[in-house]
Amino acid sequence: MGEDQRMISRDRAALRRITATVAMTLVLGGCTRDHQGQSGDPSQPPPGSRAEAGPSASTEPPPECPATGVRIRSTGGDAAMGLRALGLELVNCGDRPYQLNGYPVLHVFDEEREPVLLRVVNGAKEITSGFDQPPREVTLAPGERATAVVLWRNLVTDSTVVATNGEFLTVAPAAGQPTEEVDPDGPIDLGNTGRIGVSAWKKADPATPVPSRPAPPPTT
Secondary structure, three states, X not given: OOHHHHHHHHHHHHHHHHHHHHHHHHHHHOOOOOOOOOEOOOOOOXXXXXXXXXXXXHHOXXXXXXXXXXXXXXXXXXXXXXXXXEEEEEEEOOOOOEEEOOOOEEEEEOOOOOEOOOEEEEEOOOOOOOOOOOOOOEEEOOOOEEEEEEEEEOEOOOOOOOOEEEOEEEEEOOOOOOOEEEOOOOOEEEEOOOEXXXXXXXXXXXXXXXXXXXXXXXXX
C-alpha cells in the first residue's frame, strides 16, 4: 500500500470516529450543560477567557434559547496523524420549525481575539477524501437537531511561514445569520495551511445512543 493510500485509510478511520461521536451526542446533548464559552449574541467579540466550570456547574439551569430559536455547540474533537475534526450540533430550541440548507459559517479568532485570516472550504475535498456529501434541505421540528463537522490539518509545509493557531470559534447556521461562539475543544492548530473545512448540515437521528469522547489518535 502506497503512502497516499495509507493516509487516506487513516483519515477515513479518524472521520468514522468523529462521525460516530457526533451521532452519539444527540441523546445526552439535550440534558447536559453546553460547552463552556458559548454566546448567542453575535455583536459581542469572543470573551477574554473561557468560563471555568465550578463545583455547582451540574446544578445550573439550562441556558435560555437565543432569539434565533436555535443553539449551536461543539460536541468534542478528534485528532489523528495531523487530521483534526470537531463536531458541531445545532438544536432547534424554539417553538416553530427551523430550516437549513447548506453549510455552517465559521470564523476563527486568535488568543488576542483578532480574526484569523484563512479560507473556509465547504466540504473536505482539499483536506481529506470521502467526506463531501452535498447539502440538502433540512427542516427541524422543535427539539430536533442537525450536525456538521469542522476539519483541518495541523500541517507545516513552509518553514518561512508562521504556523497559525486559533483559540476561539464562532459559528452561524448560514450566511447572514447571527453567530454563536462554540468551544473548539483545544487550539485550532492550522499549521500554515491557511484553510479549514466544514461539512454540510445533516439532520440528526433522534434514536442515537449515549455519547462518549472520541477515541485517541493512533500512536503508530
